[in-house]
Amino acid sequence: xxxxxxxxxxxxxxxxxxxxxxxxxxxxxxxxxxxxxxxxxxxxxxxxxxxxxxxxxxxxxxxxxxxxxxxx
Amino acid sequence: xxxxxxxxxxxxxxxxxxxxxxxxxxxxxxxxxxxxxxxxxxxxxxxxxxxxxxxxxxxxxxxxxxxxxxxxxxxxxxxxxxxxxxxxxxxxxxxxxxxxxxxxxxxxxxxxxxxxxxxxxxxxxxxxxxxxxxxxxxxxxxxxxxxxxxxxxxxxxxxxxxxxxxxxxxxxxxxxxxxxxxxxxxxxxxxxxxxxxxxxxxxxxxxxxxxxxxxxxxxxxxxxxx
Amino acid sequence: xxxxxxxxxxxxxxxxxxxxxxxxxxxxxxxxxxxxxxxxxxxxxxxxxxxxxxxxxxxxxxxxxxxxxxxxxxxxxxxxxxxxxxxxxxxxxxxxxxxxxxxxxxxxxxxxxxxxxxxxxxxxxxxxxxxxxxxxxxxxxxxxxxxxxxxxxxxxxxxxxxxxxxxxxxxxxxxxxxxxxxxxxxxxxxxxxxxxxxxxxxxxxxxxxxxxxxxxxxxxxxxxxxxxxx
Numbered sequence: 001x002x003x004x005x006x007x008x009x010x011x012x013x014x015x016x017x018x019x020x021x022x023x024x025x026x027x028x029x030x031x032x033x034x035x036x037x038x039x040x041x042x043x044x045x046x047x048x049x050x051x052x053x054x055x056x057x058x059x060x061x062x063x064x065x066x067x068x069x070x071x072x
Numbered sequence: 073x074x075x076x077x078x079x080x081x082x083x084x085x086x087x088x089x090x091x092x093x094x095x096x097x098x099x100x101x102x103x104x105x106x107x108x109x110x111x112x113x114x115x116x117x118x119x120x121x122x123x124x125x126x127x128x129x130x131x132x133x134x135x136x137x138x139x140x141x142x143x144x145x146x147x148x149x150x151x152x153x154x155x156x157x158x159x160x161x162x163x164x165x166x167x168x169x170x171x172x173x174x175x176x177x178x179x180x181x182x183x184x185x186x187x188x189x190x191x192x193x194x195x196x197x198x199x200x201x202x203x204x205x206x207x208x209x210x211x212x213x214x215x216x217x218x219x220x221x222x223x224x225x226x227x228x229x230x231x232x233x234x235x236x237x238x239x240x241x242x243x244x245x246x247x248x249x250x251x252x253x254x255x256x257x258x259x260x261x262x263x264x265x266x267x268x269x270x271x272x273x274x275x276x277x278x279x280x281x282x283x284x285x286x287x288x289x290x291x292x293x294x295x296x297x298x
Numbered sequence: 299x300x301x302x303x304x305x306x307x308x309x310x311x312x313x314x315x316x317x318x319x320x321x322x323x324x325x326x327x328x329x330x331x332x333x334x335x336x337x338x339x340x341x342x343x344x345x346x347x348x349x350x351x352x353x354x355x356x357x358x359x360x361x362x363x364x365x366x367x368x369x370x371x372x373x374x375x376x377x378x379x380x381x382x383x384x385x386x387x388x389x390x391x392x393x394x395x396x397x398x399x400x401x402x403x404x405x406x407x408x409x410x411x412x413x414x415x416x417x418x419x420x421x422x423x424x425x426x427x428x429x430x431x432x433x434x435x436x437x438x439x440x441x442x443x444x445x446x447x448x449x450x451x452x453x454x455x456x457x458x459x460x461x462x463x464x465x466x467x468x469x470x471x472x473x474x475x476x477x478x479x480x481x482x483x484x485x486x487x488x489x490x491x492x493x494x495x496x497x498x499x500x501x502x503x504x505x506x507x508x509x510x511x512x513x514x515x516x517x518x519x520x521x522x523x524x525x526x527x528x
Binding site: 054 | 337
């Protein structure tokens with residue numbers, strides 16, 4: 001699970017870097033330059049989901065662990 | 073009340089006497105001031121940047137780092153020979169102990185801050201004009217706030233595994249107001265502006281210092297109790 | 299309220315909050331109008347601002363319960379502070395990551411010392427200090443008290459911090475003149491913002507209650523294992 005999260009986080013950072021780099025190229029070479037804001041919105045909204053669900057999952061896992069402990 | 077002040081005075085006297093006898097901390101902090109000034113000189117390019125433009129900032133950063141070094145060890149010395157227990161078991165209320173520590177640290181750091189200003193004025197050709205008293209007040213209030221926070225959190229960090237290395241992380245965010253208003257006023261005064269122009273800064277520094285001292289006095293007992 | 303009751307309430311609020319989040323996302327993409335000067339990037343506003351609000355709410359709760367803990371010495375208050383601090387850090391991180399993403403489009407640069415971003419950054423570090431002293435102390439009881447002090451001093455200082463960074467900014471205005479929000483928001487944008495604020499608050503409260511319940515259960519498990527070995 002942790003590896004998945006690390007992978008997802010690195011993917012996001014890569015995407016952010018890519019959108020920034022894409023913005024540097026001359027516009028005639030890159031008809032999609034105007035897509036950069038869309039990327040940023042996408043990543044921002046994705047970060048919200050990742051962080052919130054991340055916390056949810058973290059709490060859930062710790063709860064099951066503690067319940068197992070109390071169960072014995 | 074008189075007894076309370078007497079207790080505070082006793083602890084302050086002990087600390088300052090200790091310091092006067094060994095001169096350990098003031099020498100270290102003084103050397104720090106001079107050497108930092110030298111390092112700063114070689115870290116800036118005088119053809120591009122005028123020292124007068126950044127002098128105030130450099131002074132305050134040096135005060136912060138020097139203060140960290142000096143105040144960070146406030147409880148270190150005592151914790152070493154178990155003297156901290158001795159101080160705490162005394163009949164003096166904990167807030168009196170705190171105020172005493174703050175006072176003795178303040179005297180020390182204030183002297184050092186004056187040293188820093190003098191050294192930097194010498195090294196970087198800074199001038200004061202007629203507003204020396206205002207600068208003295210700005211420094212005093214800024215240093216007081218700093219010392220109150222640093223003393224409280226020195227006691228906290230002394231109780232953690234990381235020790236003094238934790239101190240900067242704990243207090244740097246809290247010091248932003250001091251830097252903004254203190255360096256802002258200093259920069260104005262060093263540029264020859266009159267003291268009246270920095271009255272707002274002084275007010276904010278005073279409020280900050282008062283809050284820090286009061287909060288520290290109230291919370292110190294929770295930090296040092298067993 | 300029993301731990302079970304807290305868990306139930308927490309779960310209900312969290313589920314509602316998550317559903318609300320879906321609603322906010324939908325409204326943000328398909329309903330609300332596009333802002334004139336900033337275009338599509340302005341939509342980040344609808345998650346960025348509520349995240350900021352929530353992180354400060356969380357911090358307020360952490361500082362308040364910390365103060366009560368030092369006064370009343372009820373362990374449950376400390377557990378509440380811990381739960382709130384954890385949530386605060388989550389939402390502060392959201393605010394600090396979405397802010398620059400928005401800023402790069404709106405201001406042309408990722409960071410330019412916007413007072414609200416700066417205050418939240420410092421708040422994030424105060425949270426960090428909270429956790430570092432809590433986990434970095436050998437004696438856990440001491441650690442709790444240290445952390446409470448960090449939270450209380452932090453809460454007292456945040457107004458000063460914010461005032462000072464705003465004041466600094468008026469003296470050193472950035473050459474970038476674009477303002478992140480218009481002075482008055484059109485009705486649909488305001489509605490979405492308010493909905494999002496409510497959703498984030500509900501989501502946080504639900505997860506906060508669950509995290510608090512978790513901490514209570516942990517304490518019970520610890521107490522039981524101590525009894526078992528005694």
